[in-house]
Amino acid sequence: xxxxxxxxxxxxxxxxxxxxxxxxxxxxxxxxxxxxxxxxxxxxxxxxxxxxxxxxxxxxxxxxxxxxxxxxxxxxxxxxxxxxxxxxxxxxxxxxxxxxxxxxxxxxxxxxxxxxxxxxxxxxxxxxxxxxxxxxxxxxxxxxxxxxxxxxxxxxxxxxxxxxxxxxxxxxxxxxxxxxxxxxxxxxxxxxxxxxxxxxxxxxxxxxxxxxxxxxxxxxxxxxxxxxxxxxxxxxxxxxxxxxxxxxxxxxxxxxxxxxxxxxxxxxxxxxxxxxxxxxxxx
Amino acid sequence: xxxxxxxxxxxxxxxxxxxxxxxxxxxxxxxxxxxxxxxxxxxxxxxxxxxxxxxxxxxxxxxxxxxxxxxxxxxxxxxxxxxxxxxxxxxxxxxxxxxxxxxxxxxxxxxxxxxxxxxxxxxxxxxxxxxxxxxxxxxxxxxxxxxxxxxxxxxxxxxxxxxxxxxxxxxxxxxxxxxxxxxxxxxxxxxxxxxxxxxxxxxxxxxxxxxxxxxxxxxxxxxxxxxxxxxxxxxxxxxxxxxxxxxxxxxxxxxxxxxxxxxxxxxxxxxxxxxxxxxxxxxxxxxxxxxxxxxxxxxxxxxxxxxxxxxxxxxxxxxxxxxxxxxxxxxxxxxx
Amino acid sequence: xxxxxxxxxxxxxxxxxxxxxxxxxxxxxxxxxxxxxxxxxxxxxxxxxxxxxxxxxxxxxxxxxxxxxxxxxxxxxxxxxxxxxxxxxxxxxxxxxxxxxxxxxxxxxxxxxxxxxxxxxxxxxxxxxxxxxxxxxxxxxxxxxxxxxxxxxxxxxxxxxxxxxxxxxxxxxxxxxxxxxxxxxxxxxxxxxxxxxxxxxxxxxxxxxxxxxxxxxxxxxxxxxxxxxxxxxxxxxxxxxxxxxxxxxxxxxxxxxxxxxxxxxxxxxxxxxxxxxxxxxxxxxxxxxx
Numbered sequence: 001x002x003x004x005x006x007x008x009x010x011x012x013x014x015x016x017x018x019x020x021x022x023x024x025x026x027x028x029x030x031x032x033x034x035x036x037x038x039x040x041x042x043x044x045x046x047x048x049x050x051x052x053x054x055x056x057x058x059x060x061x062x063x064x065x066x067x068x069x070x071x072x073x074x075x076x077x078x079x080x081x082x083x084x085x086x087x088x089x090x091x092x093x094x095x096x097x098x099x100x101x102x103x104x105x106x107x108x109x110x111x112x113x114x115x116x117x118x119x120x121x122x123x124x125x126x127x128x129x130x131x132x133x134x135x136x137x138x139x140x141x142x143x144x145x146x147x148x149x150x151x152x153x154x155x156x157x158x159x160x161x162x163x164x165x166x167x168x169x170x171x172x173x174x175x176x177x178x179x180x181x182x183x184x185x186x187x188x189x190x191x192x193x194x195x196x197x198x199x200x201x202x203x204x205x206x207x208x209x210x211x212x213x214x215x216x217x218x219x220x221x222x223x224x225x226x227x228x229x230x231x232x233x234x235x236x237x238x239x240x241x242x243x244x245x246x247x248x249x250x251x252x253x254x255x256x257x258x259x260x261x262x263x264x265x266x267x268x269x270x271x272x273x274x275x276x277x278x279x280x281x282x283x
Numbered sequence: 284x285x286x287x288x289x290x291x292x293x294x295x296x297x298x299x300x301x302x303x304x305x306x307x308x309x310x311x312x313x314x315x316x317x318x319x320x321x322x323x324x325x326x327x328x329x330x331x332x333x334x335x336x337x338x339x340x341x342x343x344x345x346x347x348x349x350x351x352x353x354x355x356x357x358x359x360x361x362x363x364x365x366x367x368x369x370x371x372x373x374x375x376x377x378x379x380x381x382x383x384x385x386x387x388x389x390x391x392x393x394x395x396x397x398x399x400x401x402x403x404x405x406x407x408x409x410x411x412x413x414x415x416x417x418x419x420x421x422x423x424x425x426x427x428x429x430x431x432x433x434x435x436x437x438x439x440x441x442x443x444x445x446x447x448x449x450x451x452x453x454x455x456x457x458x459x460x461x462x463x464x465x466x467x468x469x470x471x472x473x474x475x476x477x478x479x480x481x482x483x484x485x486x487x488x489x490x491x492x493x494x495x496x497x498x499x500x501x502x503x504x505x506x507x508x509x510x511x512x513x514x515x516x517x518x519x520x521x522x523x524x525x526x527x528x529x530x531x532x533x534x535x536x537x538x539x540x541x542x543x544x545x546x547x548x549x550x551x552x553x554x555x556x557x558x559x560x561x562x563x564x565x566x567x568x569x570x571x572x573x574x575x576x577x578x579x580x581x582x583x584x585x586x587x588x589x590x591x592x593x594x595x596x597x598x599x600x601x602x603x604x605x606x607x608x609x610x611x612x613x614x615x616x617x618x619x
Numbered sequence: 620x621x622x623x624x625x626x627x628x629x630x631x632x633x634x635x636x637x638x639x640x641x642x643x644x645x646x647x648x649x650x651x652x653x654x655x656x657x658x659x660x661x662x663x664x665x666x667x668x669x670x671x672x673x674x675x676x677x678x679x680x681x682x683x684x685x686x687x688x689x690x691x692x693x694x695x696x697x698x699x700x701x702x703x704x705x706x707x708x709x710x711x712x713x714x715x716x717x718x719x720x721x722x723x724x725x726x727x728x729x730x731x732x733x734x735x736x737x738x739x740x741x742x743x744x745x746x747x748x749x750x751x752x753x754x755x756x757x758x759x760x761x762x763x764x765x766x767x768x769x770x771x772x773x774x775x776x777x778x779x780x781x782x783x784x785x786x787x788x789x790x791x792x793x794x795x796x797x798x799x800x801x802x803x804x805x806x807x808x809x810x811x812x813x814x815x816x817x818x819x820x821x822x823x824x825x826x827x828x829x830x831x832x833x834x835x836x837x838x839x840x841x842x843x844x845x846x847x848x849x850x851x852x853x854x855x856x857x858x859x860x861x862x863x864x865x866x867x868x869x870x871x872x873x874x875x876x877x878x879x880x881x882x883x884x885x886x887x888x889x890x891x892x893x894x895x896x897x898x899x900x901x902x903x904x905x906x907x908x909x
Contacts, residue, residue: 123296124303127595129557132575136587139579140314216428220561223430224576239434243565246442257434261427268426410676516718517728520780523671524732525705527698538722 016273019266026263030082038062039073041080041233046071050249066251068241074252077233078259084145084234085263088218092152093211099153100160101203107161108168109191118161125158134217138226148221152214159213160206167199205275212267219260235260293606297599304595305588309353312584313346340366340585353588362592363585367578372589376571380593381464382452383563383570387556389467389486390493394555395548397494398501405502406509406532417502424499429558433492433565440488448485450567457481489566493558497551504547508540542612549605553598621646621686622823623670623791628683630665630674630847639665639678640847641902649790652817652824654834654855656870657844663827665847667793670825671704672697688790705736709784711794711813715776715801719768726764729783737787751782755812774805778812785816791823798833810837831874835859843867846899866895 029036039062048071051063059066065074107118134151141147171177172195180194181187222236223243235256242253337343341352356363362372405417424432441449453459453466457478461469467486470479512518513536521535522528560572567573571590578586623646630640640662647653655663668674670685672692685692687707692700712718719728729751730744739747745764752760755778768776777797784792794813798806814837817824826838834841834855841858843851843866851864862868869887 120299120303123300124307126553127300127304127598128591129560129572129594129598130554131557131560132572132579132591132594135560135576135579136308136311136591139582140311212426213428216430220430223561224564224580226580243434243437246437250438250442253434254438257431257438261431261435264428264431265423265426272422272426516712516714517720519673520710520712520718521720521731522673522701523704523708523710525701525736527701535720539720 013273013276015269016277019270019273022262022266023270026082026086026266029079030086033079033083037073037076037079038064039076041072041076042231044070044072050245050252052249053251053255065255066249068238068252069245069249072233074238074255077238078235078256080233081235081238081256082259084232085215085218085260087145088148088152089211089214089267092149092214092217093207095149096153096156096210096214097160097203097207100157101164101199101206103157104161104164105168105191105195105199108165109172109195110187111169111172115165118165122158122161122165125155128155130155131220134221135224135226138221143226148218151221152217155217156210156213159210160203163202163206164199167202168195171195171198201274201278205271205278208267208271208274212264212271215260215263215267290607293603297603300599301592301595305354305357305592306350308588308591309350310346312587313349340364357592362589365578365583365586367581367583367586372585375574375586376589376593378464379569379571379574381466382568383556383559383572385465385467386486386490386493386559386563386568386570387552389490390497390555391552393490393494394497394501397498399505401498401502402505402509403532403537405506406513406536407528409510409513417506421499421502424495425503427496429492429496429555430561430565432495433489433562436488436492437565447488448481449488450485452482452485452569453478454481454485485568489559489562489568492565493555493562497548497555500551501544501548505540505544508543509536512536512540542609545612546605546609549602549608552605553601556594556597556601622649622651622688623647623825624684624686625666625670626684626686628666628669628680628685630662630669630678630680633677633679638847638903640669640680641899643683643844643847643849645842645849645852647791647823647825649823650821651840652814652826652838654838654841655825655827655844656829656831656834656841658829661844662847663829663844664795666844667710667795667825667827670791671708671710671793672700673710702736705732706787707789708791708793709787709789711781711784711792711797713796713799715773715780718780719776721768723767724764725766725768725771725779729764729779729786732783732787747786748782751786752779754785755779755782755816757782773801774809777801777805777809781809781812781816785820785822788820789822791825792817793825793827795827796829799828813837831871843870845895848895848899848902850895850898864895865891 045067048060048063048067049069051060051067051071052058053066053074054061054064056066063073063075065078067073068077103118107115134155137151137154138147141150168191177190177194180190185193218234219236219239222234223240225237225240238256239253239260242249242251242256246253334343341349344352353363360373362376364370365372365375368375401417401421405414408414437449440447448454459466459478460473460475463469466482467479470476470482509532513532518531518535521531526534559570560575562568563570563572564576571593575587575590577583578590625643625645628640628643628645629638631638643662643666645653645655645666655666657663665674665678669680670687670692674680683693687703690703692703695703719725726745726748729748730739730741733739733744733747734741748764749760752763757763757775757778763771763775763779771779781797797813798809801809810833813824816822817837824837826834828834838855840852840854842849843858843864845866851858851862851867853863857863858867859871862871866887869885869891872885873887
């Protein structure tokens with residue numbers, strides 16, 4: 001990792017640079033939303049419904065990106081929506097990674113019945129339509145941020161488990177693992193001390209990609225009105241509303257869509273960029 | 284013999300997978316809060332009414348008992364009765380399945396045409412600007428899921444340049460003479476190209492949204508294996524025989540480069556089918572996925588169960604077919 | 620009159636000053652077998668590729684003419700050139716394991732040129748293929764033509780590739796180290812087979828190899844390459860009697876003799892290497908100055 005840092009200083013590829021800038025910006029937006037948002041994201045005013053963005057005729061000063069059908073400020077709602085998106089990305093991504101990678105490591109390294117059980121579980125999971133499964137889970141768990149996170153973890157752990165299992169298997173077959181075991185190390189401690197560091201780059205890349213996926217899942221759940229209460233600002237909820245009023249007020253769809261697009265693209269480009277640079281396995 | 288044995292093993296694991304799916308769905312659904320029976324009855328219904336309906340749908344029995352009743356029904360082709368529509372689940376599913384199948388197949392065809400075209404063009408023009416453009420657009424297409432592409436398509440071809448329909452499966456005012464729900468195929472069969480055009484115009488946008496990520500995967504992977512194959516000796520040998528570059532790519536390289544792509548396309552096609560759920564919702568397309576979301580929102584337990592199982596069956600069937608295709612296409616496996 | 624005549628062929632890696640071939644001239648008469656000898660990296664395979672038009676995309680050739688039966692290949696359009704090569708030249712490749720398309724049957728891989736490029740009927744082409752397979756001593760040609768490459772041994776496949784090379788009665792065959800990838804026991808048989816086929820069909824043969832022992836058995840004349848430069852161009856008889864160039868002498872001394880396989884070998888002395896490298900640099904300066 002040390003020479004990796006040196007390489008980073010030499011020349012940052014544009015896709016790593018640009019995606020980092022956007023994600024950094026997003027963090028700032030989320031953290032400082034109450035200070036940055038020009039309006040209350042929940043304030044409705046039917047008199048100010050469907051105002052266009054500032055450069056279009058009929059725009060009202062103060063509503064920079066226009067308003068939705070209930071007169072709520074689009075820009076403020078996007079800013080507040082970034083809070084939920086990032087929270088879900090971080091928490092759900094990390095939890096999915098922890099659980100999936102652990103199961104994958106155990107299956108790939110311990111083999112035997114542990115592997116059999118986990119692999120069969122992965123097979124069963126792969127037979128579920130993921131979007132439908134997540135919607136079903138939210139219906140069962142009830143709306144709310146913790147439900148979204150649980151749904152993402154339950155559905156996506158296989159992404160990590162599959163890759164890490166294969167990788168741990170490959171590493172486990174190598175000589176350095178055998179020599180570690182001969183020297184008297186326990187199986188579990190070999191796993192953590194010898195295998196884990198070697199699959200870590202893969203895990204980091206997958207985690208980055210997973211965060212992008214989590215953002216999308218959250219948007220999809222909000223889109224079908226199942227994520228959190230429908231009043232709260234979410235990108236998916238805004239897109240859902242924008243979809244219905246697309247012929248009257250395109251801006252209600254376009255701005256959250258672009259924000260979501262850039263965010264998903266950034267996570268994915270960041271992951272791909274990291275993969276190219278550091279990960280000998282996925283590359 | 285070897286082949287038969289591996290096919291039997293595959294069928295066995297497939298069965299285990301399906302049973303696993305059934306068990307998980309059944310028990311997950313049974314912890315749904317919110318009483319579906321209470322939702323069905325008008326306000327002012329008595330306790331006795333609730334009890335009668337609960338018994339009617341078998342919801343008064345213990346969960347394992349319900350599971351056994353349900354499984355024995357499924358094995359006889361009875362998936363139960365939908366709570367919201369009061370119709371048999373199987374009939375409901377079968378009425379919507381053709382729409383989803385047509386959509387998925389059209390998306391697959393689009394993905395293969397675009398992806399294959401990009402791979403072949405990129406290989407033919409390797410080292411040029413065109414190849415660089417193809418690589419960059421593949422990377423972009425891969426980074427963003429079908430849901431977002433669908434939204435962009437709605438904006439571009441529904442609002443900016445409204446050339447395609449972005450809602451529904453067919454224009455509602457049209458008289459449909461169809462006896463099956465395979466509108467797309469039947470319109471061709473009946474030579475009703477006016478209807479066919481209307482159906483395609485509705486289907487093209489959601490199908491394209493589903494196809495874009497898969498097309499990118501096919502484009503990337505096939506191009507990579509084509510380029511690797513182009514360096515092999517038998518390709519060089521074919522060149523010395525006097526064959527053109529196009530011929531060399533299509534006849535010598537492509538058949539050998541296609542196998543790894545095929546396996547991946549199988550897995551990715553199941554992802555595509557899974558994507559129909561949200562894409563159908565986005566385009567108000569009357570397919571299985573749209574019905575599934577309604578079923579979840581309405582807590583229609585038997586219907587949800589049936590749909591999820593059906594998706595699982597389709598997924599595993601696709602994987603099975605891909606494995607068999609792989610064996611059939613690879614002469615090394617076929618004669619081993 | 621030479622069938623193949625190369626004059627001043629130079630090649631370099633695109634975008635680098637690194638030269639792979641330096642002003643190479645080479646003649647092969649009709650029916651002649653010429654060896655092209657050198658260490659790996661000397662550029663001997665590149666000459667064959669330049670003739671057949673199969674150079675890697677990273678290599679560009681310059682300022683030369685490749686006359687095939689009096690026509691300059693460099694002056695032809697890509698399509699005409701391909702047709703002419705396909706009709707009058709053939710390649711016996713190095714590695715029989717990778718030179719046959721794994722997803723196509725053997726029969727089609729022998730007859731394709733006859734049918735697609737030369738316009739034979741399928742029946743004629745298949746009869747010809749059977750005849751040739753019998754000629755290269757393959758038992759049961761009928762069955763072999765229906766087989767896929769993976770069902771056959773390496774030696775069998777090389778025989779098939781030889782048969783395929785002779786299928787259209789080409790005037791010139793480039794054999795690119797055709798025995799290097801084979802077992803030692805098979806090598807001798809294949810070598811004999813190539814020599815016999817060449818004699819019977821009267822084809823000119825450009826035999827690319829690093830093995831002087833092979834040259835002494837098959838070839839009539841040879842060109843010795845070092846660093847992309849032809850350092851000696853002579854007949855086999857003269858070469859083995861009295862090699863003119865110091866590098867050739869050293870190369871000969873470093874080659875085991877069939878008459879005395881256990882005899883002591885002398886590695887090429889450093890001094891010889893330095894001299895020949897100086898000659899290569901001088902050739903480069905000659906180019907640079909005019």
